[in-house]
Amino acid sequence: MTTHSPLKPVEFHLLLALVDGPLHGYALAGRMREESDEQVKMMPGNLYTVIRRLDREGWVTEADARTPGDDQRRRYFALTHAGRHLLADEGRRMARMANTVRRRLLDTGVNDGEITS
C-alpha cells in the first residue's frame, strides 16, 4: 500500500482538471481554481513549469483541440493514458487514506458526523 503520494497537490489538481477533455493554459488554471475551492491559483510561470514536468513524465500531452477562431499557436493539453491511470491510482489512494482517518478517529470516540461536517 502506497502511503506516500507520488503527486503534489498542484499536479493532482492539474490532472483532475483535464479529466473532461483538453484545455488551454488559461482555462486549465481557471478549472483548477474552481475544483480546488480557490485553493490552487496558478499563474503562468508555475503552471507551465508544472505542465512541462508532467509532459516529460508522460502524464500529460499536447492535444489538437483548437477551434477555428482560436489562435493557431495556442496549445491544448490532455491527459495521457498513463496520466489517467495515475489519477485513478491517486484517487484510490486518497479514498484509502480517508477510510484510515475515519477508522482511527472512530476508535478514539469521535463520531462520523463531526468528521464530515
Next chain:
Amino acid sequence: MSDPETTRSVIERLFSAVLWLYPRDLRREYGHDMLTFIRELEQDARRAPLGRLWLAGRLLLDAATAIPRAYRWQPRSVLVATSSNAATAHTPRRLSGKETTSMTTLPHDLLVAVRRARHNPGFTLVAALTLALGIGANTAIFSVVYGVLLRPLGIADPAHLAVLSFHRAEDPGNAAGLWPSHLVNLRDEVEGRGGVQRLTSYIFDSVTLLADGQPEELGASLMVDGAFFETLGVDPILGRALAEDDVLPNRRGTVAVISEALWRGRFGSDPEIVGRTLSLDETPVAIVGVMPDNVPLPQAGVQVWMPQGWDVEDGRLFGRLSVLARLEPGADLAVASEVLANSAARLGADNPRFAGYTISLRTFRDSLIGSARPAILAAAGAVGLILLIACANMASLLLSRAVVREREIATRRALGAQRGQLTTQLLIESLLLSSLGGLLGIALAFFLHRVLIGLAAGLLPRLYDVRLDLPVLGFAVGVSVLAGLIFGMAPAVWAFTRDLAGAMRGLRHARTRHTPLADPRQALVVMQVTVAVVLVTGAALLLRNLAELRSVDPGFSSAGLGGARIYLDDNAYTNDSQEAAYFVDVLERLRTTPGIVAAGASSGLPMDPLTIDYDLPYTLPGEEPSDSTRQAHFRTITPGYLEALGAPIQRGRSILASDRDDTERVAVINETFARVAWGERDPIGESFAIHGGSLSLRVVGVVGDVRFHGPSEQTRPAFFLPHSQMTYGAMTVIARTADATLATATADAQKPGADGGSWAATAVARAALAADHRQPVHSTFAFSDLERGAVATDRFYGRLLAAFAAVALLLAGAGIYGVVAYWVNESRREFGLRMAIGATGSDIVDLVLRRSLRTSLLGLALGIGLGLLAARSLEPFLYGVSATDTSALAAVVVLSLAAAVLASLIPAISASRIDPISSLRGES
C-alpha cells in the same frame, strides 16, 4: 500601421522580457502560451481598480518562484516521454534527491537567495520597496528625458533642419514673422549658398470645419508652401503629402492633408479617407493624405495642412510667415546663419522698415525642445540623487545583515569557501533584491509617468513621445543591475575585511560605533542626509519663489472674468466694417445679459498662451524711423475692454465708442510707455508714430501696467488702439460677472476656485453664437485658469522637486532609523547597565538622540553647504527670491532636523524601555 510592438501592453512587454530568465526549452515550448495567458489575465484585471498593478505583482511572484523550480527540475533520461505511447510508464518513479543536485552553481546560488528572501519577508519587502521608489522615480523621469530629448523626431536628418528667426539684433528672444516680399528676396539670395539648400514657409491659420451641420474651429491649421513636406522629409501614413503642384493657382484651396488625430477622431479611421471631401471655411476641399501625429510638423497639434495661396502683395500676411531652412548634408549651421544675416543686413539697407533686424538660425530640435532641456536635465539629476539615497539604504541594510551573518560567513570561510564563491553568493543576493526592486519600480514608473504626463501637459514639448517602451525599460533594468552590483559590493568587501577568529568565537569586539564615519553605515547616513538636504534646499527655494510669484499684482483682477477667442472666418467677413460690426453686436448682446457687468474685446490677452504678440517699432516726433530702436507691445481693443479687465485708467480717458474710423487716430498707453517715452511729463496730448512713421497717434489716456506674460515678466511699454481704427478679425471677447453665486448655480461649482469666470465665458460664447450661429467660437476660458497657467511651469517644477525632496527625506529617515535601531539593539547591555545604575528612561532617549543627531547634523551642515552651491544652478528659475533666501534655509534646517529626530525617536524610545535585569543577563 498596426505595429504589434505598439499594441502590446506594458505588462506583456515586461513579461516577454522576463521569459528570457526561464530555461530555453521551457521558453521555446511554452513562451507564447504564457504570454497568451498573461494577456487573458490582464483582460480580467482591467475590470478591477488597480487590478493590473495587483496582477503585475502576482506575476512577479509567480516568476520568482517558478524560475528556480524550472531550473531545478531536470528531465530524466529514462522517461523522456515523446508522445502518448508512454502509457506503459505507469506511476513513474519520483526524482531522487541526488539527481536534483546536479546543477550549476548559479541556479543554486539563486535558489539559496530566493529562499533567504522568502524566509525574511520583512527585510525583503523593505529593501525592495526602498529600491522600487528610487528606480520607479528614475524610470519615470527617464521616460521624459528619453521621450522629449532623445527619441528620434521622425523628421529626416533633423540636425540639418533649421528654424529661421527674424529679430532685432539686440533682442533675439523676440522674433517677428517674415513679410512675403522679404521671403521672395531671401530665397533668391540664399538658396544654394552657404549650405542652405531650400527655404520653406508656413503660416498658422484658423479654419472652420463644417461637418454634420456643426461648425468646428480647428485649433491649428497651417498654410504651407509646396516644399514644406519635402523639406521636413516626413511620409504620410495614408495618401500623399502636399507638393509643389498643389500651390499652383488652379489647385490652391482644393486639397488638404489632415492629421492622424483628426482622421481617427472625426472620420473614424476611415481607410478610404483619401479622396473624400471636407468643408473647410465653407469651401469643399479634397483630402489627399494623412500625416502621423507623433511627428512635429512643425509642432504637435496641427490638424490640417493646406497649400498656401498668397500673393507677395497680400497685406494681411505681413509679418506672419514662419520659415524653416533645410541645410545641405554636412553644412555648418553657423555658416548658413551668417549668409542669412548678411542677406538681412542688405535688406535693412534697402528698406528702413527692416533696419536693425537680423536673421539667426537654430536647429529644429533646439527650437522645439531647447527651453525644456535644462529643466528636464535638472529634474533627472535630482531624481538620480533619490536613487543614490535608496542605494545607500540598501547597502546599509545588507551590511547590517552581513554583521548578523558574521558567524555564518566566517564559518564558511574557515571551511574553505573561496572568496569568489562567497562574493558570488552575496552579489546574487543583492542582485535578486535589486531585480525585485526594479520590477516593482517599473510597475511604479508605469503610474508615475502617467502622472507626470498629466502634470506636464502643455508645459513640456513632445509629451506624445513619452512612454514606457523598450529603451526606457532597458534603462530601468540597467539601473537595477547596477544598483544591485554597487550595494552588493559593500557587504562582500566587508565580509573579507573582518577578523575571522573573533567572529567565530562570537565576540562582538568594541567597535567604535558612536563616532560618525568609523562605521561605514554611519558614513552612509551622513551621505543620505547630505543628499536629502540638498534636495530639500532646492525644493524650499522653488516653493518660496512660487509663493513670491503668486503675490505679484498682475495689474488686473481675474475674479469673475472669463472670455472666448473668436477668429472670424475671412470668407464670411470680408472687410473691416463687417468685422467691427460683428464684435459691436456681440458686445451689445453681452452688456444686456443679466449678471454681466462689463465686456470688451482685445486682439490679445495678458497671460494667454494662445496670444501671439510682437512688438511694434514706433517713433516720437522728430525721430527718424531708421534710427529709432523704440518698440512697444500693441493691442487693438474695443471700448469697455480695459474696464472689463479691471486695469485702472490713471490719466486722461479710455478708448470710447466715440473713437470711430472717421475721427482722430488715438491711443491709450501704459505707465511704462509713458515713462520711457516722456519721463515725468504729462503724456496726454503727445503723439507718436507707427508703421515707419506713416501713422501718427495721439495719446488720450494712460492705463496701469499689466503683466502680459505672467508675474515673472518685467513690465513692458504697451499701447492700445481702438478696434474701429485698427480692425482685427481675430479677437478675444471678455466679460466680467460680479456675482460669484452664478458660478455655484452651474457646473462651475465643482471646480476649485470657481469664481464665475467660466460662467462669464459661457455667456460670451452664447452671445457670439446668437450674433452669428455659423461663426464658431475657437475656445473659452476662465481668467483665473490663465493666471494659474502663467505660473504653471514654476508650479510644476516646484512640486516635482518638492515631491523628490519628500521622498529623499523619507528614505534618509528610513536610513537613520535602520542604523539607530540596529545600534540600539546592539547596545542593549550598555543601556541596561546605565539604567541599573540609575539612568531614567528620558536619559536614555536623550543619549540615543544625541548620538544619532551628531551624525545627522554633520549631514545637515554638508547638505546646506552643497545645497547653496547647487542653488546657483536654480537662479535662472528664481524670480522673486535670492538663492540664499534665509527663510527658505531656515525651513530646510527645521524640516531636516525634525525628520532626523523623528527617525531616531522610535528606536530611542524602545531603548528607554529596555528591562535592565534581562538585558544584563544577556537575554534579549
